[in-house]
Structure formats: structure tokens, C-alpha cells
Amino acid sequence: MSSFAASHLSPSYPDRAAWGTAPKLRAWQQEAFDLYFRREPRDFLTVATPGAGKTTYALRIASELLARGVVQRVTIVTPTEHLKRQWADAAGRVGIAIDPEFKNSQGATSRDYTGVAVTYAQVSMHPALHRSRTEYRRTLVIFDEIHHAGDAKSWGDGVREAFEPAARRLALTGTPFRSDTNPIPFVTYAEDGEGVRRSVSDYDYGYAPALADGVVRPVIFLAYAGEMRWRTRAGDEITATLGTPLTKDQLGQAWRAALDAKGDWITQVLRAADRRLTEVRRGVPDAGAMVIASDHEAARAYAKLLRAITGQGATVVLSDDPGASDKIKQFSASEERWLVAVRMVSEGVDIPRLAVGVYATSVSTPLFFAQAVGRFVRVRRRGETASVFLPSVPTLMGLAGEMEAQRDHVLDRKPPEDGLDDFLVDEARQKKDNPDVLGDELPFETVEASATFDRVLFDGGEFGTAAEPGSPEEEDFLGLPGLLEPDQVAVLLRKHQADQQAAKRRKAADPRPEPALSPHEEIAALRKELNGLVGAWNHRTAQPHGVIHAELRRACGGPPVAQATAEQIRQRIETIRKWATQRSR
DSSP states (O other): OOOHHHHTSSSSSSSSSOTTTOOOOHHHHHHHHHHHHOOOOOOEEEEEOSSSSSHHHHHHHHEEEEEETSEEEEEEESHHHHHHHHHHHHHTTTTEEEETEEEGGGOOOTEEEEEEEEEEHHHHHHHHHHHHHHHSOOOEEEEETGGGGSSSSSHHHHHHHHHTTOOOEEEEEOOOOOOOOOOTTTOEEEOOTTTTTEESSSSEOOOOHHTTTTOOOOOOEEEEEEEEEETTTSSSEEEEEETTTOOHHHHHHHHHHHHHHTTTHHHHHHHHHHHHHHHHHSSTOOEEEEESSSSSHHHHHHHHHHHHHHSOEEEEOOOOOOTTTHHHHHHHHSOOOEEEEEGGGGGSSOOTTTEEEEOOHHHHHHHHHHHGGGGHHHHHSSTTTTEEEOOOOHHHHHHHTTTTOOOBBBOOOOOTTTOOOOOHHHHHTSSSOSSSOOOOOOOOEEEEEEEEEEEEETTTEOOOOOTTTTSHHHHHTTTSSSBBBBBHHHHHHHHHHHHHHHHHHHHHHHSEEEEEOHHHHHHHHHHHHHHHHHHHHHHHOOOOOHHHHHHHHHOOOOOGGGGOOOOHHHHHHHHHHHHHHOOOO
């Protein structure tokens, strides 16, 4: 077999490439490939951002090792059943026959195959069988998203027992490692200066360099806040505003209300996302969009909303649907607009034409967020951008702002107490028939949920001020061209920001009296003005929005913004304006 068995395959640019294939290695792939064969290691860990092309790289190494006679068989271990078939398809295109239907009960596969694709769960159920297969022939084991080997002790123990005899082991991951303390088999750990053991990779290729190389798309995050009102089991009605300081329970309930298909928040956000998709399609005609839902009921409800908005049906993929893989493949090859999926589509599943996403789940682990956003960053030609719509929730805002950061897997420390961390991702990957639970929330009924455009996050900066859905201010950002280089995106965002601020200054200088507002209109306008000033202060000081609101409350007194009177909000507006003139950065 030629070491360049993939060289006949379709190109990545300008047309879509078959998943896991490309005519030649990208610079990072070639560098990692060369490093691998200089070292000739038994174990090699590659960390590369989602969409960078780990599959092409891994299959090229497999082809070379088979051609040299270093290994005779290949075993690919994946997190999900769908990914087994996806890897088998990609391997088949480079001349490596992989059996994705191999079952533990059959013991062996046809001699027509060079190897098998199995899941981590499958290995853990019968590690002795997989050890015997590994010992029988010199085997290369490719671990797709190796962090899943730490999802459960039985998984880690099974992987270690099954593949300890392997001739070669190539571990891949595309996201920050899990931050619990479960050690991952065949990963090296080294103590840092504080005596904490951290994972050590052999090759790293993060989002920032991939973006600079044009290997992945830049991501524009569009955050939406809004007023939420719900009724508890006891009959009490509670109101809260996303994007303002809230207790953990209030945040969980407001977030859940926002995602409830019975309210207007998710409808307004889906409508905005569809307008963004239409704009992107002017430059990328086959661009698609995906909603990541929390559970089956929500996924079906969102599909109904999309049909009402677009007049077209949406493809719905559920975790227990035996036809899920076929639906994903059909959507990937089509020009349909929308896919709605429960979270099982967040990792590994590759649909290169996805360019718009709606993060409609309350999972907030760094690992899951990175996996979900990774579904939209695979680039096919220069200038493509990704747009992800999400609730204006502090945790998500922080994760969006840290897209370029990387973390190693850290041992020797206690898991965080807030519950928002990576060790919950194994639960997040399971079938979900019930909504996510944040905090200690009680069952409740959503009474009202409305959305307001909050701001745009891009390249570490924040742009825009609060605006109503459908307003010219929102349209400025939804109408960004779908084909732009990262520096062009930044220039346009700064221009829109400046235009909005100039319009506000002109309005403030206009001597004509404003028409009288009703009380609720006046309070809504004051909240919008305060949120805009808080956003500007955040951009100046890098303080989180919640911290700024809390400091204003301490300075002025009064309840949270959602319960504050018009006069109390005016006091906070006056206070933050004084800060701007009296404080240095």
C-alpha cells in the first residue's frame, strides 16, 4: 500500500472534501507526521482544534505504518456508533478497509478488513476479547477523542487492558481535556512547578494558529438577553432578565424559560439565526444551520418552530434513532437549511457546510461548549465565517471569550464546586428525555420569555448594544457578509459599533422632545440604556457584566435590575457615567 494512498482524493479547496481526506497534508499535519516518524514512538498524543483535519492526519500515519510493515491491523476507538461508520468511510477512501459493524459477540471479522472500528463502551464490555485481537496481530490503535477513555473507571480500565499490547497507539483529541481527576490511559502526565500533574501532548495545534493559517473559520458569537417570567409549583410568578446578575437558581430557571419553545425567546432567536443563514447563503449557497437542543421534546418543538419561520421542514436527529447516521449523511450532502439535533451531534460529527448554529442547551461545561462550536468551524474555502447564537449567560459568555485558550488535563486537585465542569460531559452525551436541570430548580411553567439582541463577541472583543429583534441595530450584525477574512470581520464590527454610538449621540443632542412613554416602555428603555453602558464599561475594564451590575447595586442600593424602579435604574445610569469620567482603566 502506498504511503500516499490518499493522494487521489478530492481537494479541500475550493469544493468540499470527503470527510477525513485531502490531496496533500496541511502544514500542521505534515509537521506532526514528520515528528511522529522521527520519533517512531509507541504512544503519541496529538491535540488539534476541531476542524483542523485530525482524521486525514491519522489515516496518513496508518497508511504509512501499514506500508512499512510496522503494523498489520488497525483498530479505531470512537465515542459513538455514528463515528465508527464515519471513520470507516474515510478509511475506505484511502484504501484501508475498516469494519464498523464489528460486534463483541462475533469475536473476529472478515479477512477482507484491515481492522475494526469500535466504541469505548464496547471495549469496556469485553476488554479481554480486544486484548486477544490486539495480541494476535501487530496493531495500531487510533483513539478518537481520547479523553472519553476517562469518562468512567470501567472505560479507562477496559481501554488499558485491551490495548496495552498494541504495537502503536495514536491518541487524538480536538478539545480541551476533561478537568476532573480521572487519569486517561496511555497519556503521559508531568508535574508542574506546583507539584500538580498535567497531561503532556506530543503535538499541539490550537484554534488560534489554525485560524491564522486559514484552516478553520472565525466564529462570530451573537448573544441574546431578554425578560423571562415563570410560575413556580407554588403559584408564585418570578421575573428575571438574562444578561443581568442573578442567583444560581434564578439563572437556571431564566435560562430554562428562554429555551422553552412555549415562550417567544427561542422563536425570536431562531428567526434571527435564519436571517443570518440567508445572508451567509448569498456567498455560500449550500450553507446549513444546526440547533443543538437539550432533549428530544425540545428538538421536535424547535423543528416545528423552524417550519413556521421558514416554510420548510428541518431534519431532526435524535440519539435513539437507528437512522441517525443516515440522516446526518443525507443532510451533509444536501442543501437543506436546518438540522435540529440533541447533543449527541456535538462531537466528531462532521458536516462541513454548517455555518450557523443555535446553542439551545443548558450544558455549560468547557469541554462540551468547545465540541459544539467545533461543528461549525471546518473551513472549505477562505473567507467563510461561522455564526453561533447563544443565551447571554455569564458562563457561556466566558467560554465564548476564551475560544483561543487551551487547557491540559490536570490531576491532583478537587473538582470545582459549581458543577459546571467537564466531568459532567459523560452525562451530557447520554440520551436525554428530560430537560437539563441547573441548580435546585423546581418544576415551573414558563409564562413569558422575550429576546433582546445583547452583543456580538469576536476575537476577544465585544460589539453592539442592546436592541430589539428586527431593529436596524440587530440587522447591522445579522447582515454581515458570509465571506469575510477575520480582519475584515473585525473592521465591520467596529464600524457598526461606531455607527450605533454616533446615532445615540445624535439622538441625545436632538432638542425635539421625545413622545411620552408608558411606564413599562420607560423601564424597558432605561434597562436597555443601562445594559449598553455596562457593555461599554466591560469593554473598557474587562470586568464581567455581572460584576459591574453587582457593584452598581452596592453603590446605589436597590434590588436586581429586573425588580428595580425607573428612578433606581436612572441612579445606576448616572453612577456608571460618573465612573467613565472619574476612573482610569
